[in-house]
Amino acid sequence: MDLLDRLRLEHPVVQAGMGGGIARAELAAAVSNAGGLGTLGIMPPAELGREIGRCRELAPGRPLAVNLLVPFLRRAHVRACVEGRVDVVVLFFGHAPWAVSALRDAGIMVLHQVGEADEARRVLAEGADGLIAQGIEAGGHLRAVRPLREALPRLLDVARERPVLAAGGVATAEDVRAVVDAGAAAAVAGTRFLLTEECHAHPAYQRRVLGAETTVDTELFGFGWPARHRVVPNRATERWDGARAVLAVNNRTGWLGGVVPLGALRTMTVAQRPGLPLFGPGAALRGMPERVVDATPLYAGQGARDIRTIVPAATAVRELAGLR
Ligand SMILES: Cc1cc2nc3c(=O)[nH]c(=O)nc-3n(C[C@H](O)[C@H](O)[C@H](O)COP(=O)(O)O)c2cc1C
Known part of the structure; x- marks a missing residue:
C-alpha cells in the first residue's frame, strides 16, 4: 500500500515538524484537515x-505525525506518542534504535530525515519504515550536504521499495x-508552513522570512545543540557568524540537550x-x-x-497541491 493510502492523505503534502513551540496543534490539525x-x-x-489530544479534537479521524529531535529525545516523548496513538513519528538528527522499536511495536510508522546515503543505510537497518531526503535548500537544522535534486535519487536507491519523502526548498x-x-x-x-496564520512563530520573525532573498548556513545558534542550520540573517548573524570563539563555546555544550x-x-x-x-536553538x-528576533x-x-504571503495553512496545502 502506498504512503498516501496508508495515511489516508488526499495530497502528497507533509508539513515539517518545527520544534520548540512553532508547530502546535492548530497548525498540524489545519494541515491534516486540508x-x-x-x-x-x-x-x-x-x-x-x-x-496530541488537542489535535485529535481539532482534526478527528485525520492522520497526525510528531517530529522528535534525537538530541532532546526522552522516553516520555515516546510514551506520549504511543498513548496518543499518533500515525507517524519523524526522527531527525541522531540515532535512537530503542525509540524506533517501541514506536513500531505500537504500530506507528517511523520516518527518519537524513541527508546522505550512509546515514540512510544506518537508520533503515535500525528499523525506520522510510526516509525523508533533506536537501541543502532546507530551513532549520541541516543533515543535508547536497541539493535535493541530487540527494533524492541517491536516497531512493538506498531505500529501494521503502517510501522516500523530499524536503528542502x-x-x-x-x-x-x-x-x-x-x-x-x-x-x-517547512518554510511554507512557517508562513501561515496557524503557525506559532513570532509575527516579526514571519515578516523577516517573507520573500527573503538570502539565507545562511551557520552554526551560530548552537549553544546546547552544536549543529548546522539555515536561517535568514539578523543582527546576531551579521555580528557573530563564523566567530571561532562562539563556535568553540557551542561545541562544548552538546551534552546539554540530553539533560x-x-x-x-x-x-x-x-x-x-x-x-x-x-545563542541557543530556540526560535522567537x-x-x-x-x-528577540534579532x-x-x-x-x-x-x-x-518564492513566498510572498502569510496564508491559512489549508490554503498553503491547496496551493502546494496545485488546486488554486
Ligand atoms: C522554522 C523551521 C523549524 C524546523 N524545525 C525542525 C524540527 O524541529 N525538526 C526537524 O526534523 N526539522 C525541522 N526543520 C527542518 C524541516 O524538517 C525540513 O527539513 C525543512 O523545513 C525543509 O525545507 P523548507 O524549509 O525549505 O521547506 C525546521 C525547518 C524550519 C523552517
Missing part, C-alpha cells in the same frame, strides 16, 4: 501529550510536482541579546518580546524567496 499530513514539533513531553506546486515526478512519495515543506528540560530553552531564548554571543514565538535563529529555507 488533506495533507500535519506534524507537531518537539516540545516538553507533558505538553506534547496535551497537544519546496514552496510551490511546481516544486511538489518536481519531487513527486522524481520518485518521492510526498513533499515535505536540560526543553522548557528551559524558552527561558534562554527570551534572555538572548545580539551583543552577547550565547508569539507572545515573546519583538526584540538574537534568535530565523530558521528558513531558500524557498522563502
Whole structure:
C-alpha cells in the first residue's frame, strides 16, 4: 500500500515538524484537515501529550505525525506518542534504535530525515519504515550536504521499495510536482508552513522570512545543540557568524540537550541579546518580546524567496497541491 493510502492523505503534502513551540496543534490539525499530513514539533513531553489530544479534537479521524529531535529525545516523548496513538513519528538528527522499536511495536510508522546515503543505510537497518531526503535548500537544522535534486535519487536507491519523502526548498506546486515526478512519495515543506496564520512563530520573525532573498548556513545558534542550520540573517548573524570563539563555546555544550528540560530553552531564548554571543536553538514565538528576533535563529529555507504571503495553512496545502 502506498504512503498516501496508508495515511489516508488526499495530497502528497507533509508539513515539517518545527520544534520548540512553532508547530502546535492548530497548525498540524489545519494541515491534516486540508488533506495533507500535519506534524507537531518537539516540545516538553507533558505538553506534547496535551497537544496530541488537542489535535485529535481539532482534526478527528485525520492522520497526525510528531517530529522528535534525537538530541532532546526522552522516553516520555515516546510514551506520549504511543498513548496518543499518533500515525507517524519523524526522527531527525541522531540515532535512537530503542525509540524506533517501541514506536513500531505500537504500530506507528517511523520516518527518519537524513541527508546522505550512509546515514540512510544506518537508520533503515535500525528499523525506520522510510526516509525523508533533506536537501541543502532546507530551513532549520541541516543533515543535508547536497541539493535535493541530487540527494533524492541517491536516497531512493538506498531505500529501494521503502517510501522516500523530499524536503528542502519546496514552496510551490511546481516544486511538489518536481519531487513527486522524481520518485518521492510526498513533499515535505517547512518554510511554507512557517508562513501561515496557524503557525506559532513570532509575527516579526514571519515578516523577516517573507520573500527573503538570502539565507545562511551557520552554526551560530548552537549553544546546547552544536549543529548546522539555515536561517535568514539578523543582527546576531551579521555580528557573530563564523566567530571561532562562539563556535568553540557551542561545541562544548552538546551534552546539554540530553539533560536540560526543553522548557528551559524558552527561558534562554527570551534572555538572548545580539551583543552577547550565547545563542541557543530556540526560535522567537508569539507572545515573546519583538526584540528577540534579532538574537534568535530565523530558521528558513531558500524557498522563502518564492513566498510572498502569510496564508491559512489549508490554503498553503491547496496551493502546494496545485488546486488554486
Ligand atoms: C522554522 C523551521 C523549524 C524546523 N524545525 C525542525 C524540527 O524541529 N525538526 C526537524 O526534523 N526539522 C525541522 N526543520 C527542518 C524541516 O524538517 C525540513 O527539513 C525543512 O523545513 C525543509 O525545507 P523548507 O524549509 O525549505 O521547506 C525546521 C525547518 C524550519 C523552517
